[in-house]
Amino acid sequence: MDLILQQRRTPARDKKELLGLLFLGLAYFLWPYYDAPSLLLFGKLLLIPLFFLYLPYFQFPTSWSTRLLILGGLGFLSLAYLSCFWSPAPVRTFKHVTEEVLLNLTSFGAAAFWAAKASEKSLNSLFKLAFLSFLWVLGLYVFFFLWWHFTGTPLFPLDHGPKGPVPTQRLFFFLPDIHDVILNRQNFASYLLFPASMALAYLITASSRKDFLKGLFWCFLFVGFIFVTAKRSALLGIFTGSFLGALLSHRYRALIGIFLLVVIIASLVFFTPLKRYFIRENFRLFFSGNKKDWARAGSIPVRYYGLPFYLRYIAQHPLRGIGFGRSNIKLNPEVLALAKKAHIIHAHNVWVNFALYLGLPGLMFFLLFLGAKGFVFWQGFSRAGPLCWLLLGFVIYLVAFWIRYQFDDSFRYATSALYFLNTGLGVGLSLRQK
Secondary structure (H helix, E strand, O other): OOOEOOOOOOHHHHHHHHHHHHHHHHHHHHOOEOOOHHHHHHHHHHHHHHHHHHHHHEOOOOOHHHHHHHHHHHHHHHHHHHHHHHOOOHHHHHHHHHHHHHHHHHHHHHHHHHHHHOOHHHHHHHHHHHHHHHHHHHHHHHHHHHHHHHHOOOOOOOOOOOOOOOOHHHHHHHHHHHHOOEOOHHHHHHHHHHHHHHHHHHHHOOOOHHHHHHHHHHHHHHHHHHHHHOOHHHHHHHHHHHHHHHHHOOOHHHHHHHHHHHHHHHHHHHHOOOHHHHOOEOHHHHOOOOHHHHHHOEHHHHHHHHHHHHHHHHHHOOOOOOOOOOHHHHHOHHHHHHHHHHOOOOOOOHHHHHHHHHHHHHHHHHHHHHHHHHHHHHHHHHOOHHHHHHHHHHHHHHHHHHHHOOOOOOOOHHHHHHHHHHHHHHHHHHOOOO
């Protein structure tokens, strides 16, 4: 391992490990809530002492993949802070960069340091805690749904949304958007990509009937709830990632099973009343050949209509962006005027938005960070042995997550924090000697 120097097990190290288990476990329970910035910030601040507890054992890496990972992260962070100087709201941008970049990278590093050195017992305990946190959130979802369904009113007062009875099917599909407690549908779909990826990896590599049935159950549970969010990009991401996972692990029967699952879900979408939750476009206008009609043809066409406006702006300002964060789009008069012409307030693509915020250099540093992370995951998977399913899960997750965000931009707040935490654990596990 090239990230942290080897240590002998001592009482002091055991205390650090237990503290890390507590803080990381708490983060999984504290973060996945809608409009709870205090909980989110508290969870991030908890991981700062963990980062510095393990920092003295850091050894500059010898592998190029880990060096590039560090270079990409530091470059992205530096340009994000530099963008404060030309932001329309420098103080607000500084606060946003600190919370959404610096603290996220600190959480990533703390998780990586801890996972690289933790005992198998502690790792097992953390994954149980993380697993329980996902079940807890799904349990909240079902509880809120049943309460509203049987009482006719939400458990908590709503600022927006229906006050009385809601049709059962609509309530089940749109509960996260109208309840204001759990993550909204955009973020909820991204949140569930992690346990769904792990379940699919376990299913793909199952070596016994018992393991197969266990993996199948958890796969249907987590992928099923992603289906309920009706986020097509999340479904596309998880199935693309699982196809790649089956190919990497040479499980060709699994490819057939995943293909059948895709067929089943596609059939539910196109041949049942559920279609109205997934198809929200007028494709006649989209394929009419008149691009001006795309702006009023629904979700997908309007994005294709608006994207060239942002790409042209980036081409005209390739080296310096508008400042990190969505708030700079709303405060920059030039970009705000551009958004009105594009008929969308942002590009609905994280990489395009990073280029808009920080220029092409900022995007390049982030892609360096992302690409190096993927290579580290691949290295860990290729030498993982009996537990290869665990590292395969991180490979699937990385692919699924970033395919999703080619069509969206809710990569903020709880979603981004959980992404950095999850992938930090994956990097730490990938760099372990065993």
